[in-house]
Amino acid sequence: MNDMIQILMGMLGAFGFSILFNMRGWKLLLAALGGGLSWALYLVLEPLFPGEFTRYFISAFFVAVYAEVLARLLKTPATTFLISCIIPHIPGGALYHTMRYALLKEWAACFQQAFHTVMLALGLALGIVAVLSGLNVAEVVKRSIAKKKGA
Numbered sequence: 001m002n003d004m005i006q007i008l009m010g011m012l013g014a015f016g017f018s019i020l021f022n023m024r025g026w027k028l029l030l031a032a033l034g035g036g037l038s039w040a041l042y043l044v045l046e047p048l049f050p051g052e053f054t055r056y057f058i059s060a061f062f063v064a065v066y067a068e069v070l071a072r073l074l075k076t077p078a079t080t081f082l083i084s085c086i087i088p089h090i091p092g093g094a095l096y097h098t099m100r101y102a103l104l105k106e107w108a109a110c111f112q113q114a115f116h117t118v119m120l121a122l123g124l125a126l127g128i129v130a131v132l133s134g135l136n137v138a139e140v141v142k143r144s145i146a147k148k149k150g151a
Contacts, residue, residue, distance in 0.1 A: 003043050010039030010088035018084040027080075030070055034085035038063045042089065052116075053123040059089055060127025068135065082128065091120040 014035020018028045042059045049055050063085045071078035094117040101110035 003040075006043065007036045007040045011036035013087045014084045017087045018080070021080045021084060023080060023084070027070075027074060027076060030074075031081055031084040034063065034066045034070070034081060035088050037066070038085050039088040053119050056089060056120050056123030057127040057130075060086060060124040061130055062127075063089075064128045064131035068131065086124060086128075089120075089124055091117050094120055 011032045015028065015032035018031035023031055038059050041062055042055050045055045045058055049058070064082060067078045067081035067085060070076065070081050094113060098110060098113040098117050101107075101113055
């Protein structure tokens with residue numbers, strides 16, 4: 001039951017940020033669905049990958065692929081879907097604890113929590129970059145093949 005609530009909250013968060021990007025109609029619902037699916041994937045991966053970094057990476061990879069597919073199908077910038085769908089993964093709780101330890105001057109815990117927060121953010125960034133880099137390489141290969149056929 002707790003997982004379903006988390007997934008619904010992920011959808012709600014993605015829905016809210018989609019409104020900020022002036023998304024309407026089906027695009028709004030698809031962005032919300034992406035947020036929920038990405039968080040569901042994160043939860044499903046927990047038994048397989050106990051480390052959060054790996055789950056964040058895989059979830060971000062999924063979100064980036066989802067955003068790119070929807071962008072091409074709906075002729076919308078991928079960024080709007082990417083940002084909306086990644087919202088459930090933003091490590092706000094980890095950042096909160098980092099700041100809390102800093103305010104309490106518990107420096108060892110602060111630096112440990114800060115490292116954890118940065119690693120989660122890095123997992124998100126690397127998942128997105130992996131998809132975008134793969135798409136760029138595919139585009140270069142496609143153009144190279146097209147040039148050779150035309151020459």
